[in-house]
Amino acid sequence: MPDCIFCRIVHAQLPAARVLETPGVLAFLDIAPVNYGHTLVIPKVHYPNLLELPDELWTEMGQVSRRVAQALRAALYAQGFNIGMNNFEAAGQVVFHAHIHVIPRYFSDGLKLFPQESYKPGDLEKTAAQLRQVL
Ligand code: 5GP
Ligand code: ZN
Numbered sequence: 001m002p003d004c005i006f007c008r009i010v011h012a013q014l015p016a017a018r019v020l021e022t023p024g025v026l027a028f029l030d031i032a033p034v035n036y037g038h039t040l041v042i043p044k045v046h047y048p049n050l051l052e053l054p055d056e057l058w059t060e061m062g063q064v065s066r067r068v069a070q071a072l073r074a075a076l077y078a079q080g081f082n083i084g085m086n087n088f089e090a091a092g093q094v095v096f097h098a099h100i101h102v103i104p105r106y107f108s109d110g111l112k113l114f115p116q117e118s119y120k121p122g123d124l125e126k127t128a129a130q131l132r133q134v135l
Pocket of ligand 2: 004007
């Protein structure tokens with residue numbers, strides 16, 4: 001097992017406020033929540049990021065994330081929720097054990113989403129073509 005805090009949570013070597021467990025996946029509260037109820041959904045086996053995850057586990061993480069989101073609405077009266085995943089350091093990933101963030105949202109929370117910009121002329125189609133070439 002790699003030296004990883006989320007692996008240690010899976011194996012109960014570190015405490016966590018667990019909310020749901022399925023055969024391959026564990027969901028527990030983020031220790032530093034964006035809002036109360038902010039939950040992390042992780043595979044029980046260590047994979048560093050989305051690109052390494054087997055499809056079946058990614059599917060199971062999606063199913064668990066949706067159940068958690070429903071619970072946030074039912075139990076904490078979330079008015080909405082964000083699902084997010086940071087992959088690689090440049091995207092803000094700090095714990096290199098793949099995890100989905102499920103974040104309850106409220107009109108009153110004052111949070112803003114990512115700032116957005118505009119494409120320069122021609123760049124929209126050029127960018128799509130770059131992606132199509134490798135897809
Ligand atoms: P990342 O930036 O890698 O997507 O997010 C890692 C998340 O893990 C952060 O939101 C952070 O608050 C949370 N976190 C880090 N260490 C612990 C821990 O020991 N326990 C729990 N429950 N959450 C943690
Ligand atoms: Zn791990």
